[in-house]
Amino acid sequence: MEDQAHKPHRKAKEKKKPQGDHNPKAFSFSRPGKLARAAARSHDIREKRLHVPQADRSPDTEPPPRLVAIVGPPGVGKTTLLKSLVKRYTKETISDPTGPITVVTSRKQRLTFVECPAELTAMVDIAKIADVVVLLIDGNFGFEMETMEFLNILSATGMPGNVFSVLTHLDLFKKPQHLKDAKKTLKHRLWSELYQGAHLFYLSGVINGRYPDREIHNLSRFLSVMKNPRPLVWKNSHSYILGDSLRDLTHPNQIEEDAKCDRSVAIYGYLRGGVNFSLENQKVHIPGVGDFTVKRCEALPDPCPSPAQQAAVAKATGQTGRKRLDEKDKKMHAPFSDRQGLKIEGSAIWINREKGFHFDKDAPADSERGLGEEMIIGLQSGGRVLGHTENGLQLFTSGDRIVDALDDEAEDSGRKSQRTVRAMGEGDGYDDDNNDEFEGDLSGDDEFNSGDEDEESDLKERKLGRLFKTQDEGEPGDDLEFADSDSDLGSDFDSAAEAEDDDDEELAAKWRADLTERAKGLQRQTPSYRTADLARLMYDEQLTAREVLERWKSEVAEEEDEEDIEADSEDEFFDSKKEDDNYLEYTSVPRLTSEDYDQLAAKWSLDDNVELLRQRFTSTKGRSENAEDGFEGFGEDGDEGDENDEEIEGWGDFEDLEAGENETKQPEEQAESLEAERARNAARKEELKQRFEEEDREGFGKEQPQEEFGEDDWYESQKANLQKQIDINRAEFEGLDERQRLAVEGLTAGKYVSVILEKVPAEFILNFSARRPLIIGSLTPLEERFGFLQVRMRKHRWHKKILKNNDPLIFSAGWRRFQAMPMLHSWEERVRHRMLKYSPEHSFCYATFWGPFIAPNTSFTCFQSFSSENPGFRVAATGTVLSVDQSYEIVKKLKLTVLRSPSLKELP
Numbered sequence: 001m002e003d004q005a006h007k008p009h010r011k012a013k014e015k016k017k018p019q020g021d022h023n024p025k026a027f028s029f030s031r032p033g034k035l036a037r038a039a040a041r042s043h044d045i046r047e048k049r050l051h052v053p054q055a056d057r058s059p060d061t062e063p064p065p066r067l068v069a070i071v072g073p074p075g076v077g078k079t080t081l082l083k084s085l086v087k088r089y090t091k092e093t094i095s096d097p098t099g100p101i102t103v104v105t106s107r108k109q110r111l112t113f114v115e116c117p118a119e120l121t122a123m124v125d126i127a128k129i130a131d132v133v134v135l136l137i138d139g140n141f142g143f144e145m146e147t148m149e150f151l152n153i154l155s156a157t158g159m160p161g162n163v164f165s166v167l168t169h170l171d172l173f174k175k176p177q178h179l180k181d182a183k184k185t186l187k188h189r190l191w192s193e194l195y196q197g198a199h200l201f202y203l204s205g206v207i208n209g210r211y212p213d214r215e216i217h218n219l220s221r222f223l224s225v226m227k228n229p230r231p232l233v234w235k236n237s238h239s240y241i242l243g244d245s246l247r248d249l250t251h252p253n254q255i256e257e258d259a260k261c262d263r264s265v266a267i268y269g270y271l272r273g274g275v276n277f278s279l280e281n282q283k284v285h286i287p288g289v290g291d292f293t294v295k296r297c298e299a300l301p302d303p304c305p306s307p308a309q310q311a312a313v314a315k316a317t318g319q320t321g322r323k324r325l326d327e328k329d330k331k332m333h334a335p336f337s338d339r340q341g342l343k344i345e346g347s348a349i350w351i352n353r354e355k356g357f358h359f360d361k362d363a364p365a366d367s368e369r370g371l372g373e374e375m376i377i378g379l380q381s382g383g384r385v386l387g388h389t390e391n392g393l394q395l396f397t398s399g400d401r402i403v404d405a406l407d408d409e410a411e412d413s414g415r416k417s418q419r420t421v422r423a424m425g426e427g428d429g430y431d432d433d434n435n436d437e438f439e440g441d442l443s444g445d446d447e448f449n450s451g452d453e454d455e456e457s458d459l460k461e462r463k464l465g466r467l468f469k470t471q472d473e474g475e476p477g478d479d480l481e482f483a484d485s486d487s488d489l490g491s492d493f494d495s496a497a498e499a500e501d502d503d504d505e506e507l508a509a510k511w512r513a514d515l516t517e518r519a520k521g522l523q524r525q526t527p528s529y530r531t532a533d534l535a536r537l538m539y540d541e542q543l544t545a546r547e548v549l550e551r552w553k554s555e556v557a558e559e560e561d562e563e564d565i566e567a568d569s570e571d572e573f574f575d576s577k578k579e580d581d582n583y584l585e586y587t588s589v590p591r592l593t594s595e596d597y598d599q600l601a602a603k604w605s606l607d608d609n610v611e612l613l614r615q616r617f618t619s620t621k622g623r624s625e626n627a628e629d630g631f632e633g634f635g636e637d638g639d640e641g642d643e644n645d646e647e648i649e650g651w652g653d654f655e656d657l658e659a660g661e662n663e664t665k666q667p668e669e670q671a672e673s674l675e676a677e678r679a680r681n682a683a684r685k686e687e688l689k690q691r692f693e694e695e696d697r698e699g700f701g702k703e704q705p706q707e708e709f710g711e712d713d714w715y716e717s718q719k720a721n722l723q724k725q726i727d728i729n730r731a732e733f734e735g736l737d738e739r740q741r742l743a744v745e746g747l748t749a750g751k752y753v754s755v756i757l758e759k760v761p762a763e764f765i766l767n768f769s770a771r772r773p774l775i776i777g778s779l780t781p782l783e784e785r786f787g788f789l790q791v792r793m794r795k796h797r798w799h800k801k802i803l804k805n806n807d808p809l810i811f812s813a814g815w816r817r818f819q820a821m822p823m824l825h826s827w828e829e830r831v832r833h834r835m836l837k838y839s840p841e842h843s844f845c846y847a848t849f850w851g852p853f854i855a856p857n858t859s860f861t862c863f864q865s866f867s868s869e870n871p872g873f874r875v876a877a878t879g880t881v882l883s884v885d886q887s888y889e890i891v892k893k894l895k896l897t898v899l900r901s902p903s904l905k906e907l908p
């Protein structure tokens, strides 16, 4: 056979030779858009972490229970939710929860629930202390004024890390589609108020006076597992207590003699916040009551310890503790509340169900029993508590028997119809027809057509926007109106308010008269020294030394003003006052007499001296030949010469002058004093060196390697530094015994304490209601003083009225709520503050008022009235404190501010 002809092999494809350095496809992305988004997101997440590092002030021991505030409009279901949550955590039923209720929720965690009444004062106070906010919204009605007010107060005072919103009354929707729509709209509205993705829970219907267990379980899981949010600056720099019980310690005889006598009061509660609380003489403020000095503060045993805490105690004392959080471990502390028929007053009468008192009720009847035991057995007969007796309870012999006192609650299955809400005031732009229509829509009226887009959008608009309708037209616009004279203030504002204005004018005039006196007094006491002004004047070549000092102390103001300003009595307000003999010791500026001025003038007239002084500030060229002087920082370049000596001499002279010595010295004397000065400096340097060496032994002064930090490393290193300081502080206290430590360090957060206050007005006790939060907030030394505060504030866009200059406003700043009359002004051309007649409509303005000091950068909210009869949005303005001082300059007339320049030119 002939060889079979094979099909020839196909020629292999020639491989493409790589043409460039790399394959461009290998380095491209399949979906660049997605990648960009992913990169942006991971960058965002990284950036989020980078807050200004904050010292972790959480206590070493058990932290205080987290404070969960339940907030919402009246009748929205706050009490129902509180009861449901307490039942969920403790398996106990509280018929009338009042005041803070602390419950153990897990092995290490406890929560304190507090219901915030729908009063503005309570909402303002609670916003300052809440760690977690549960915001109740009637899903059937929509957002109400209280909800929006509270959210705005929260954002102004500092939003806590966790705000959970809960929609109630959802069972009142008849059609599922309406329910779905309402949920969706409310969710989006809430997200725009809080943040995208804010948690929203739904509670539908009330069974036996509580919300359905499954839904409560869901909410409670979130409450239990939430993370520790970043503490707010205000809370981290103050300590505070939310009082959960109160006792009047005043002797009964004293009250009998005079019912209105000042009381001694003990308030109990968990200590919270970032700073320690002194055992004695701690200055505190109770919102709504006033400032007090704590007589004594004592740490008490924790009435509601967490299982972990109990286990730790058991371990320390040698007893074996339980490992699991079983039913018996579930605890509650609610002294103000009525628990299962037993009212507990104060912490003195404390009955613990598990461990309070044990007796055998089945013991033979003839066995000896105390009176208390017999009463309890009587109550317990048949296993029923008061109100559960079959025959009912008869209070008076002739009275009816109350049989179903508690049955109402058991059968409470919620409302059958939509709840009525706070009515809007007249003129808010809604007629009744609209309201009716709206209610009908929401409660599932048959006419509602979910498919009709127009109507749907109408629903949304009405539901969300009806309470916050834009202001009427014709209100003053954005243009700023300046106050040119007193008569301008209020003259052309509102004809309807004219009569009121007249009164205001009178009051304002009176107030201003007082103010002038006060300002004078203050000016005399504590002149305001601003270093920025001093620096500006010092470098003004046209001024002599004397003029600089005088100007700085504002002495020239009076002379110049006399020429330029009309002789208006009120203008005295802007005059600076000459310094007086009441020169307070705490001023940091040396006192100079007129003799000193002459000496200084003589000295400064020499060009050399001026030049030398200039060098001091503008170059590092200085002395260095005498390293033993201890002034190494001034010059490293080794320039030697007489000039430097003179320079030092010059400073020596200045110091001598302070001591009152004559400036004109003989050269020998000068040389001598120079030697003495050097010797002194050498001694000081030696002492410093020794001190450093001592610290060096502990590794403090060691040469720190100059590290190059990356972005993250730098952040971490700052945090590590803070932690190091905390560790040093802790180590410092560790050597002390317990009592000493308490006396020096004070009580740390997490302790259950009693605070004893004296001279508390009787009205506090007489009008006390456990439903309102009782807060004790510590004050820093600055916050005890009064003076002028300069703030930047903005009228809230939902507040209907614009704010008028000098009109009283209620401020909520720090712990305090106080009324003040802010003088509104603008910061013109960065040179002067000029008074305004009214607040600008949509932008910030400045305001200055007399009030209690507060640290700059603290934010505040303002209200015209707290009254709930006041329809509309009550938050009038929000802002931040810029500075505090004893006097400020605000000009009223433009003339005042331009006049100075010609007089400056005349100066030599």
Ligand SMILES: Nc1nc2c(ncn2[C@@H]2O[C@H](COP(=O)(O)OP(=O)(O)OP(=O)(O)O)[C@@H](O)[C@H]2O)c(=O)[nH]1
Pocket (backbone or CB within 6 Å): 072, 073, 074, 075, 076, 077, 078, 079, 080, 081, 117, 118, 168, 169, 170, 171, 172, 203, 204, 205, 206, 209, 412, 413, 414, 415, 416
């Ligand atoms: N149908 C229905 N009724 C509810 C719902 N939530 C609460 N209620 C009822 O509304 C009434 C008022 O509830 P509360 O819990 O007392 O409301 P509150 O917010 O504590 O009221 P104030 O303390 O007066 O501010 C009670 O009768 C509840 O049964 C709900 O989701 N659906």
